[in-house]
Amino acid sequence: MKSVEAKQQPFRGLAFFADSMHGSLARKLRIFGMDTAYSSSITDEHILNYCSIQRRILLTSDKELFKRSLKKRIGSVHLQGLTDKANMVKIFAECNIKNILYDSASARCPICNLELEKKEKKELGDLYNIIPPKSYLLNSHFYQCKGCKKVYWEGSHKAALDSLAESINQELYTISCIPN
Ligand SMILES: [Zn+2]
DSSP, rough: OOOHHHSSSSTTOEEEEOGGGGHHHHHHHHTTOOEEOOOOOOOOOHHHHHHHHHHHHHEEHHHHHHHHHTTTTTTTEEEEOHHHHHHHHHHHHTTOOEEEOOOOOOBBBBOOOOOEEEGGGGGGGGGGSSSSSHHHHHHHHEEEETTTOOOEOOOOOHHHHHHHHHHHHHHHHHHHHSOO
């Protein structure tokens, strides 16, 4: 049981809403297992209501929207970074997340934000048709989105995600060492 506890992501229970400017950031947060809603087509009023009702932390670069969220006592992070990585560091630092890790078992679908279901090779059925032969051979299990049914597997992107997590964790550690 202990190893299961240790593997749990430190951000369990946190949920975000990324505004229309941050689709790419939303996809990255989902891949790291964070529940991140996103819409490119709802009004600021709807965003504030949605975040308030669903208790989601608003992620926005829009200063006015950020100020309005504070007035409504909605948790929010004002993003000013030029890259998704810089914005992720700011989000995690403000949410007191000390480190992250890429774990394919807890990743969410980058397209629709739903959880993924682990599938052994023999459970894939006809789905094997859509997996490149090399990936099919190299992996013993796959993950399928419970919503859009897209199938994912650990591929070459894993090294890049591990490296992104490591780099973010180093920055978070550095920030935590700076006295207030
Ligand atoms: Zn999906």
